[in-house]
Amino acid sequence: MSDLALDIRAVSKRYAEHVAVDTLSLAVPRGSVYGLLGPNGAGKTTTIRMVLNIIGPDEGSVTILGQPNTARSTTDRVGYLPEERGLYKKMQVRRILRFLAALKGVAQREADRRIDAWTERFQLRTAEKDWTAAKVDELSRGMQQKVQFIGTLLHDPDLVILDEPFSGLDPINAQALKDAMVELRQRGKTIIFSTHLMDNAERLCDSVCIIARGRKVLDGTVAGVKAEHGVQNIALGVGGGRDRVAERLRANPDVARIDDQNRFFEITLRKGADPQALLRDVIASGTEVQRFELVQPSLHQIFLEKVGATGVEPGMTGHG
Amino acid sequence: MDKLIAVIKREYLERVRTKWFIISTVFGPVFLLAISVLPGLLTARNIRDTQLGAIEILDASGIGLGDRLAAALRTRTPNPITLTPGRRDSALTAGAPPVNATVRVTTPSELAQAESVTTHAVIASTIRGYIVLDSASVTTGKARFAGRNTGLGEVGQIESALRSAIIMHRLALAGIVDARADSLTRVRVDVTAERLSEKGRGDSGLAGLIFGFLIAFLLYMMIILYGQNILRGVLEEKTTRVAEVVISSVSPETLLAGKVIGVGAVGLTQQLAWLTFGGLLSLYGLGAAATMGMNVTMPHVTAFQVVCLILFFLLGYTFYASLFAAVGAMCSSQEEATQAAQPVMMLLVASIILVQPIMATPTGTMANVMSMLPFSAPIIMPLVMASTDVPAWHIAVALAGLVLACVGAIWVSARIYRVGLLMTGKRPSLRELVRWVRYA
Numbered sequence: 001m002s003d004l005a006l007d008i009r010a011v012s013k014r015y016a017e018h019v020a021v022d023t024l025s026l027a028v029p030r031g032s033v034y035g036l037l038g039p040n041g042a043g044k045t046t047t048i049r050m051v052l053n054i055i056g057p058d059e060g061s062v063t064i065l066g067q068p069n070t071a072r073s074t075t076d077r078v079g080y081l082p083e084e085r086g087l088y089k090k091m092q093v094r095r096i097l098r099f100l101a102a103l104k105g106v107a108q109r110e111a112d113r114r115i116d117a118w119t120e121r122f123q124l125r126t127a128e129k130d131w132t133a134a135k136v137d138e139l140s141r142g143m144q145q146k147v148q149f150i151g152t153l154l155h156d157p158d159l160v161i162l163d164e165p166f167s168g169l170d171p172i173n174a175q176a177l178k179d180a181m182v183e184l185r186q187r188g189k190t191i192i193f194s195t196h197l198m199d200n201a202e203r204l205c206d207s208v209c210i211i212a213r214g215r216k217v218l219d220g221t222v223a224g225v226k227a228e229h230g231v232q233n234i235a236l237g238v239g240g241g242r243d244r245v246a247e248r249l250r251a252n253p254d255v256a257r258i259d260d261q262n263r264f265f266e267i268t269l270r271k272g273a274d275p276q277a278l279l280r281d282v283i284a285s286g287t288e289v290q291r292f293e294l295v296q297p298s299l300h301q302i303f304l305e306k307v308g309a310t311g312v313e314p315g316m317t318g319h320g
Numbered sequence: 321m322d323k324l325i326a327v328i329k330r331e332y333l334e335r336v337r338t339k340w341f342i343i344s345t346v347f348g349p350v351f352l353l354a355i356s357v358l359p360g361l362l363t364a365r366n367i368r369d370t371q372l373g374a375i376e377i378l379d380a381s382g383i384g385l386g387d388r389l390a391a392a393l394r395t396r397t398p399n400p401i402t403l404t405p406g407r408r409d410s411a412l413t414a415g416a417p418p419v420n421a422t423v424r425v426t427t428p429s430e431l432a433q434a435e436s437v438t439t440h441a442v443i444a445s446t447i448r449g450y451i452v453l454d455s456a457s458v459t460t461g462k463a464r465f466a467g468r469n470t471g472l473g474e475v476g477q478i479e480s481a482l483r484s485a486i487i488m489h490r491l492a493l494a495g496i497v498d499a500r501a502d503s504l505t506r507v508r509v510d511v512t513a514e515r516l517s518e519k520g521r522g523d524s525g526l527a528g529l530i531f532g533f534l535i536a537f538l539l540y541m542m543i544i545l546y547g548q549n550i551l552r553g554v555l556e557e558k559t560t561r562v563a564e565v566v567i568s569s570v571s572p573e574t575l576l577a578g579k580v581i582g583v584g585a586v587g588l589t590q591q592l593a594w595l596t597f598g599g600l601l602s603l604y605g606l607g608a609a610a611t612m613g614m615n616v617t618m619p620h621v622t623a624f625q626v627v628c629l630i631l632f633f634l635l636g637y638t639f640y641a642s643l644f645a646a647v648g649a650m651c652s653s654q655e656e657a658t659q660a661a662q663p664v665m666m667l668l669v670a671s672i673i674l675v676q677p678i679m680a681t682p683t684g685t686m687a688n689v690m691s692m693l694p695f696s697a698p699i700i701m702p703l704v705m706a707s708t709d710v711p712a713w714h715i716a717v718a719l720a721g722l723v724l725a726c727v728g729a730i731w732v733s734a735r736i737y738r739v740g741l742l743m744t745g746k747r748p749s750l751r752e753l754v755r756w757v758r759y760a
Contacts, residue, residue, distance in 0.1 A: 016755070052568045054742070080568040086561030091334060102326035103569035151565065 004063070005030045005159050005190035006051065011060030013046050013214075020046040022214040023060070028192055028207070030065075033185050035205035036194040037299070039307060043214040044194040045083055048163050052080055065158055076104050079157035083164040083194075085148050087136045093124070093147055094132040097154060104155035111154060118150040122176060142173050149177060153184075160184060162193040166200055178204065198300040208299065212307045222299065229302050233295040234275055237264040239288030248285050254278060264291055323570045324578050331553070331582025336589065345590050349597045375467065376438050376450040377423045380431045385453050386423040388485035393419040393478070419477070421451075428455060442467055451478060458486055532706025533679060536699045538591065539633055540672045543698070546587040546637070547644040547664070550579055554648030554737070555657055563741040572738040576730075580641045587637070628715060629702050635722045636698020639729050640664065646733035649740030650748055660747065671696035675703060682707040692718045694725035732757055 006028040013021040021043040028034045038044050050057045053069045062069040065077055087096055094115060101111035119125040119132050124146060131139060139147065145168065152160065162181075166174050181191055181204065195201055201208055202222065209219035218229060238245050249255050249265065254273035259266040269275065279292055335341055375393075379386025426434045431452070438450040449467015457463050465478055484505055491501040557563040566575055643664045651657040671690070678687045682704045691701040691710070697718040704710055739756040740748075748756065 049742075054564065054567055075568065078568075080565065082561070082564040082568070084561040084564060086559075086565075088334070088556070088562055089560060090338075095330075095334075099326060099330045100565065100569070102329075103323055103566065105322055148565070 003030055004028060005032075005065060006034075006192065007063040008047070008051065009061050009063070011047070011050055011057040011062060013043075013050060013055065013057055019214050021050070021057070024211065024214065024216055025060075026209055026216070026219065028190060030190050031185070031188050032190060032206040033181065033204050034190070034192045035201035035208040036192060036211065037196065037198065037201055037208055037303060038194075038211040039196055042211045044211065045163055046214075047211070048080075048161055048192075048194060051161065052078060076155065077158045079152040079155065079160045081149060081152045081160075081162045081165055083167070085145060087144060087148060087151075089135070089137040091136055092132070093119075093134055093136060093139070096136060097132070097147065097151055100151040101154040104157075106155050114154050114156075115150070118153065122146040122150065124150075141168070142170060145169060145173060146176075149180070153180075158189055160189060160191045162191065164195060165193050166195065166197060198298065198303055202299045210303055210306060217306045218302075225299070225302065226297055229297075229306065232269065232275070233297060233301075234267040234269065234278065235261075235264045235291060235293040235295050236267055236282065236289070237291030238282075239290055241287055245282065245285065245287050248281075252278065252281060266295070324574050324581075327566075327570060327575055327578025328582040328585070331579050332585050335549070335583065335586045341586065341590070345593050348590070349594050349601070374420045374422070374447050376441070376447050377421050378431060378434050378438060378450055378452045379423050379425045380428045380455065381453045381457055382427075382455055383458060383489065384425075385458055385485060385489060386425060388488050389451065389453065389482055390421040390423050392481035392484045392488070393421045419481075439466070449474075457482075458489055461486060532703040533675065535629060535706065536672070536675055536703040539636060539699050539702065540668065542587050542591060542633075543637055543640045544665075544668060546583050547640045547668075548661070549586075550583050550641050551644040551648040551657055551661060552654075553579060553583065554645050554741075555651060555654065558649065558652060558741060567741060572741060573734045576642065576645055576734055576737050579645060580638060584634075584637055584641065625705060628705060628719075631719060632698045632702055632722070635719070635726050639694065639698070639722065639726045640668065642726075642729045642733040646729075646736040646740070649733075649737040650743075650753065652743075652747070656747055667695040668699075671699040674700065678703060679707065688714065692721060694718075694721045697722050 004027050006026065008024060008026040010023045010025050011021060012019070012023050024043070024047060026047075036044050036047065046055070049055045051062050051064070051069060052075055053062075064074050067074045069075065091099075094112075097115045098108055098111050101114070102108070106114075115132065116125065124131040124143060131143060136144060136147070149165075152162070160181075165177055165181075169177060178200075181193075184191055193204075205222055207219070207221045208225060210217040218225060220228065236245075236249075246258065246260065246265070249258050249267065254269055254277065255267055256270045257268040259268075267278070269278065275294060279289075282289060282292075377386040377389055379389075424434060424438075431454070435450070435452065438447065441447045442449055445468075449465060452464040452466070454463075461482065463478070463482055465475060467474070487505055488498065488501050491504070492498065496504070557566065570578075644661065647661045647664060648657060651660050674686065674690055674696070678684070678690060678700060681687060687700070687704050690696045691704045692714060701710070701715065701718050705715070735757045736753065
């Protein structure tokens with residue numbers, strides 16, 4: 001049994017006008033939360049659709065939980081929440097959930113039991129109102145999103161793939177979704193989600209992969225990525241004479257870049273430079289130092305640095 | 321297989337549960353009955369309403385033709401308008417009731433004056449109309465009728481009465497006494513059509529034709545209604561974006577198949593309900609007819625014909641349903657779909673338009689060709705088979721062609737479906753469609 005939940009080997013997908021995914025390889029270990037990061041149009045959704053065998057790759061292969069994704073039973077172990085969400089509007093919530101479960105081979109009795117548990121948890125079934133008896137179009141947008149998420153999990157999948165799961169969610173629902181993801185992870189499930197919001201990825205992911213223009217830019221554990229690709233930054237807060245300090249910092253040959261964040265300066269040092277030397281220099285200038293902190297680089301910064309302005313191909317729109 | 325069943329179940333149950341389905345299943349037969357029987361009833365009623373009441377005959381023939389005409393009108397005359405061919409002696413086709421006609425003998429010179437008097441009488445509604453016979457009427461058979469109502473029914477009734485009046489006059493001239501003449505001229509004519517097949521069995525050709533037409537019409541309706549239904553279903557999956565979730569669990573081919581089968585089952589359910597209702601109704605009708613001493617022949621249908629019928633229906637439905645599904649998959653709005661479905665609709669409409677001429681000559685070239693072309697065979701072949709004996713190889717060619725067309729349609733549609741389901745925005749051009757089919 002493979003210890004990889006997902007193993008993508010050199011898949012490519014070309015369309016008439018452009019290359020959506022270009023010889024992309026990914027390895028997602030079992031039991032991890034994996035972030036697929038990239039700007040809009042980077043090829044995230046195309047990659048996910050190839051994983052689920054919704055579209056076939058031009059080249060390459062995809063292995064899910066040790067089995068090729070073209071095998072019929074393989075995708076039954078995957079739960080998928082697409083970016084573009086939707087349900088049959090005129091259908092009763094319980095019936096649509098039963099249908100989604102049946103598509104994954106869950107018997108109705110078992111499906112009903114799980115529907116009860118999940119809808120209670122997501123407050124779709126409370127003492128006052130049982131929304132599972134309502135039709136989908138009677139539900140609010142947020143409730144529909146919850147129904148859709150429940151539909152993704154009814155067959156207790158080993159691998160859950162969520163495409164932009166947080167888009168369009170209010171903070172309360174986003175929190176509920178995050179909690180559910182963490183719980184799934186604790187139960188040994190593998191979760192892959194795509195996002196262009198780095199904050200979410202940084203908080204949730206064990207590992208990430210950044211893709212841009214259909215190619216992999218970097219991947220690895222979040223800590224590893226930070227260690228390898230991050231540049232150590234310094235946050236410097238001073239009591240007074242900001243302009244004088246800024247001038248002095250710019251003159252310092254060790255400083256590669258300063259970013260005035262209003263309440264503090266974010267300083268990037270040149271490679272090999274010693275932060276302590278900088279601190280001594282600032283103190284020597286007679287400025288009152290209120291804050292001096294070695295900051296872990298954020299995924300956001302790494303993303304900006306690696307993908308930059310070139311990450312999005314001009315004229316390319318649509319799905320990531 | 322379980323997934324296919326899940327899809328079929330959803331497609332079937334969600335449709336059968338709708339109000340639309342229940343209403344159309346219950347009221348469909350009522351509606352059909354209304355459109356098929358009401359016009360006949362209304363016409364019959366009209367004829368009774370407009371039957372000739374008191375009329376006057378202005379007789380300037382000088383030989384008493386007016387008296388003979390009045391006598392002829394007074395006896396029941398067969399109604400010249402036949403509402404339902406083949407059914408005789410029914411209430412609808414019974415001869416018109418006798419007409420009360422009074423004769424006023426005039427001379428040709430006084431005719432104009434007499435006519436103005438009767439014209440006033442008609443306007444004042446004391447009589448319904450008048451007939452003018454002149455000296456030439458007996459030789460030319462020409463007469464004039466003026467009245468409130470000059471419908472075909474009335475004129476026909478007068479014409480046949482005049483015909484018998486003239487014949488009676490001529491017979492009298494030939495020295496045959498009236499009583500004898502009456503019995504000589506009283507002839508009831510009725511031609512029943514009988515179809516002969518190779519097996520030598522005969523049945524009512526007309527009943528067969530009506531049966532064939534009914535089948536053709538039912539198939540056409542079914543295909544139109546449920547083909548459109550599939551189109552809407554696919555469109556709904558596309559516009560609500562539910563398609564992506566579904567096809568991450570089942571292949572587009574399974575989804576397409578489930579849809580076609582599920583919706584087809586809905587159609588069959590409805591037809592079955594209608595047929596049961598229709599069957600009960602016609603049993604009741606036959607019973608009623610039998611008690612009234614009528615002889616109604618049912619079309620003779622062999623088991624072979626029934627099998628063929630079912631095959632043509634299933635294949636025809638599958639063919640059109642998959643085409644409609646493909647149309648749904650390549651559109652993203654109802655308006656677009658209506659437009660894009662037009663070519664498919666044209667094929668169907670072309671078939672149904674030709675039903676009438678083909679019914680007239682079921683062995684003609686057009687019938688032969690149309691009954692074998694895949695797109696029209698499902699509608700035309702059952703029709704032709706009901707009215708004439710079709711060579712077995714014709715049926716074989718039609719079925720084989722239809723099977724091939726079905727396979728082709730499913731193959732192409734599944735590919736368009738696979739690509740189209742996830743596409744949004746502009747409808748593909750024909751060229752793009754070809755690319756979809758080639759690379760899907």
